[in-house]
Amino acid sequence: MKQQSYLLPSLAGRDWRRGFFFLLLMFCLSVLWSCSSDEEAPADYSLETVAGKPSWRVNLVGNDAAPAWMAPDPSNYESSMFIMVKLQEELIPYSSDDDRMTVFIGDECRALPSMRNADDDGHAFFVLKIRGNSTDRNVIFRLSYYCAQLHQVFTLQGKESFAAEITYGYDEDFVPDLLSGSSKYPVQGQLTVGLPESTPFVPESSDLVAVFAGDECRGAGSVGKPFTVFRTTAGEVLQLRYYSTQQSCIYSMKQPVGEETSMLLKF
Numbered sequence: 001m002k003q004q005s006y007l008l009p010s011l012a013g014r015d016w017r018r019g020f021f022f023l024l025l026m027f028c029l030s031v032l033w034s035c036s037s038d039e040e041a042p043a044d045y046s047l048e049t050v051a052g053k054p055s056w057r058v059n060l061v062g063n064d065a066a067p068a069w070m071a072p073d074p075s076n077y078e079s080s081m082f083i084m085v086k087l088q089e090e091l092i093p094y095s096s097d098d099d100r101m102t103v104f105i106g107d108e109c110r111a112l113p114s115m116r117n118a119d120d121d122g123h124a125f126f127v128l129k130i131r132g133n134s135t136d137r138n139v140i141f142r143l144s145y146y147c148a149q150l151h152q153v154f155t156l157q158g159k160e161s162f163a164a165e166i167t168y169g170y171d172e173d174f175v176p177d178l179l180s181g182s183s184k185y186p187v188q189g190q191l192t193v194g195l196p197e198s199t200p201f202v203p204e205s206s207d208l209v210a211v212f213a214g215d216e217c218r219g220a221g222s223v224g225k226p227f228t229v230f231r232t233t234a235g236e237v238l239q240l241r242y243y244s245t246q247q248s249c250i251y252s253m254k255q256p257v258g259e260e261t262s263m264l265l266k267f
Contacts, residue, residue, distance in 0.1 A: 044266045045251045054243055054250065056210040056220040058230055060094070062152035062184040067144070069102045071112040077131035081162065084169035087116075087124040090179050091147065091154075098148035101126040105139055105162070132162035145178050154178040185230035191219065192226045192262040193240065200267055201244040208243040211257050226261075235259065 074080075083103070087095055095116055103111040114126040126145075142157040156176055168174055180188055193209045203223065210220035211229050218238055221227025229238065238257040242265065243250050255266060 044255065045253045048250045048252065050243075050248055050250055052248070053206070053245065054208065054210075056208060056217045056241075056243075058185075058217055058219060060150050060152065060182070060184065062150060062182075064146070064151050064153045064183055066098075066148065067100070067146055067153060069100065069109050069113040069144075072108065072110050072131045074131060077110075078133045079131075079164035081130050081132065081164060082167040082170075083128045083130065084167075084174065085126045085128065085143070085145075086169065086173045086175045087126070087145075088175050088178055092122065092124060094147050094149045095124045096148050099124075099126075099146060101128065101143070101145045103128055103130050104142040104144065105130075105132065105136055130162075132164070134162070134164070136162035143176060143178075153183050155181040155183070157181075179228075182230070185218075185232060187231040187234050187236070189229050189231075189259060190226040190261055191221075191229045191257070193221075193223055193242075194262065194264045195223055196264060196267065198267070199265075200247075201249070202246045204245040206245045210241050210243075211238040212241060213238050229257070240265070 085101060095118075097116055099116045100113040102109055102113045110132060111128040111130045114128050117125045117127065119125070138159050138161055140157055141160040142155060145154045146152075147154065156178060182188070191211065195203055205222070207223060208220060209223055209227075211218045213232075213236065218231065219227050219229040231238070235258075240253045240255060240257050240263070241250055242253065251267070253265060255263065257263065
């Protein structure tokens with residue numbers, strides 16, 4: 001009986017020590033797990049420090065050859081109508097006296113290819129005399145503009161009816177969005193970029209946002225303002241970059257830019 005009384009306390013002490021070490025082990029593991037869970041998640045961007053503000057802009061230079069548009073034979077048509085086209089502001093920096101503009105009805109060139117007319121305010125105009133017949137009702141009109149400096153043809157089309165002896169673009173400006181008819185970037189859309197409440201920088205009005213396909217800029221603008229995104233094909237996925245003036249850094253975001261019209265950046 002005395003031996004048993006010595007044995008039981010011995011076993012009890014041994015179990016207590018095992019329990020203590022077990023609890024200590026669990027405590028250490030919980031501390032390690034807590035530390036690992038507190039580590040920062042992988043960043044949603046890569047960061048690059050730059051010397052100055054980037055000059056992001058879309059390269060609109062294409063590879064279209066100068067078109068050989070031929071004037072129509074007036075004897076084939078009953079009458080004519082006139083249109084004066086004002087070149088949109090985005091294309092003004094690239095315009096030159098080598099530019100040409102004309103109108104097609106169906107596959108027929110119906111206007112003498114017009115040369116550029118420039119005024120003292122830096123605007124560019126093209127005056128088109130379009131030939132037609134009374135039977136040209138609800139037909140496809142195609143306005144085509146060749147920009148020599150960009151080596152690109154811009155084309156807009158829609159169904160219209162020929163209106164004899166009518167003039168357009170004289171009493172008020174007619175400024176078609178020719179850029180949307182780019183042969184280089186036939187798919188275009190608008191994108192507005194927003195910032196979250198918390199960012200790793202102090203936003204400034206001089207900050208920039210832009211979308212890229214590789215290193216090719218496909219559109220640039222400012223936060224909160226829509227800008228045009230240019231694509232070669234529908235569904236082309238692009239990448240967004242953000243320039244912080246305060247940090248002189250470029251954030252290359254991992255968020256893909258699809259066909260959405262707005263997106264909120266994640267930092």
